Amino acid sequence: MRPLKKPIILVHGGAGRLRNKQLKDYKLCLKDAAENGFRALLTGGAVDGVVEAVKTMEDCGFMNAGVGSVLNIHKEVEMDAGIMDGSTLRVGGVTLVKKIKNPILLARVVMEKTDHILLAGNFIEELGIKLGLKTWDFKQHPQYVGKVKRYNELYSKLLKGEVKHLQRLRKLLEKVGELIPETVGAVALDRDGKLAAATSTGGYWLKLPGRIGDSPIVGAGFYANNVAAASASGIGEYILITGLCRRAVELVENGLPAFKAASRSIDYVTNIFGENTAGLIIVDVRGYIGSAFNTEGMGRALLSASHEKVKVALFKYERLI
């Protein structure tokens, strides 16, 4: 495999089951994300690229992030997002976001305007609003009715004892695979050789209020330095325990090409927590990319200076390059 020419953007729409998805819209959203991210990469840099790509997926409604976010057990939306600038090691994460339309923009506020790297709750949302970020009310969104229907289906499974209060998450996921998170994410390498990673999610159906997953946590759901950038998706608890994205980036630091770092770090999760648990994308500073997942599928889209148009892939037998 030859390295790609800079700049490069690689996005994912979440690892999980794809069979019940509106695949046409899902693929279109991946394509738009890569194209919008690539445009921002050219005019700005790696950070702008991943922000724009993730924002596109937050807005499209066919991903579990931003306006497409699923409902927790209290029938509410609580969104997480995180971003890392590999050239400065600056980080921003936000969690339990309820009223800001684009959590990834709020994560960027945390990274650029505060001394902290992870903020939750009302204060940071109000700060975001004062800084001009758009709000939204998920109950007013056209998708809300459909979401409540899905919520009720899952909730009735819970009541029938088919779910048992979410005990044994993995067993639950085997039964009702749609519960698997479909976090979105992007990694980018810009013309100056700078790297960035970003991730955004709505969590998963019926999660407890206040649940924080891997997506806003540096080293877990995302990580970037001057060697590589990675973004993950899957069961957040497992990704957090294994420190998945830092692990993948460190494998590249230790000499592995990006595609091997991706598969080896996913193997690490599979060995501990089993199949149907995680996926990730990665790009390194030399222009190599990688993606790996132990789920049925993971939507990915790639655009680089080596390509004329976006390449989209969903399943394992579909390759990006």
Next chain:
Amino acid sequence: MRPLKKPIILVHGGAGRLRNKQLKDYKLCLKDAAENGFRALLTGGAVDGVVEAVKTMEDCGFMNAGVGSVLNIHKEVEMDAGIMDGSTLRVGGVTLVKKIKNPILLARVVMEKTDHILLAGNFIEELGIKLGLKTWDFKQHPQYVGKVKRYNELYSKLLKGEVKHLQRLRKLLEKVGELIPETVGAVALDRDGKLAAATSTGGYWLKLPGRIGDSPIVGAGFYANNVAAASASGIGEYILITGLCRRAVELVENGLPAFKAASRSIDYVTNIFGENTAGLIIVDVRGYIGSAFNTEGMGRALLSASHEKVKVALFKYERLI
């Protein structure tokens, strides 16, 4: 250095400046924590040991955790805690805790009663209360008056431009070292060779509301598996970015003795973020221990089956064994 006999408990009272502390009370609290933790280790196991040690430090009022927690910019207490059972890789973390007296007990609830590993906010606090955990009102606590005085001093520095809205946290810390977090933590190896780690903190003075540091995040503020257990203290943002405790434990997995793993992982933080940023304690399954810090001091206390009584150390020239 010979390995210690099992069981072993090692606690810390936070890395930072010790010059303004009431050192007699601080040392007494460390000693009590090690003794109470050791007793729980003997009757229960590693998890009981670290919980009891951390609970003791949360209750004593001379540590920045539990009832001794500092105030955020809204003059409120927001506490974090985390725990990991190395034998099962189960994890519990709680963040932004306001009304539960012992956040470490709430972290244990997350680990043992939920499918999640990190929870914030009202829901988990209410669950803790329903399960019998004690509440407290920090404004009714005898220390509140003194805390508000300290808050006002720091806040006036902020207004005078000496702090500049917490920009450049590190420069700020050089000026007003008392801002450095004094997270507490414990690591333990029980008679069965099982390991556990726990951490608890009030964060730092003048932090933004909703700020989440390293203490509730697995791999950052704490980590344990069947090889080693570590607990960290310092500037949470840096510990989170570097994944400090997972790093130290992985160094032991790669063959380093615990004391070398401690110093090498602290060197890693120092190289990126400078001095006065972090400290950690670690115990491995063979019975070796380690502690390292790039701050003026870090209170530590050790008790094991090799010892008749607790050994307490504060500065670098004081050794535990």
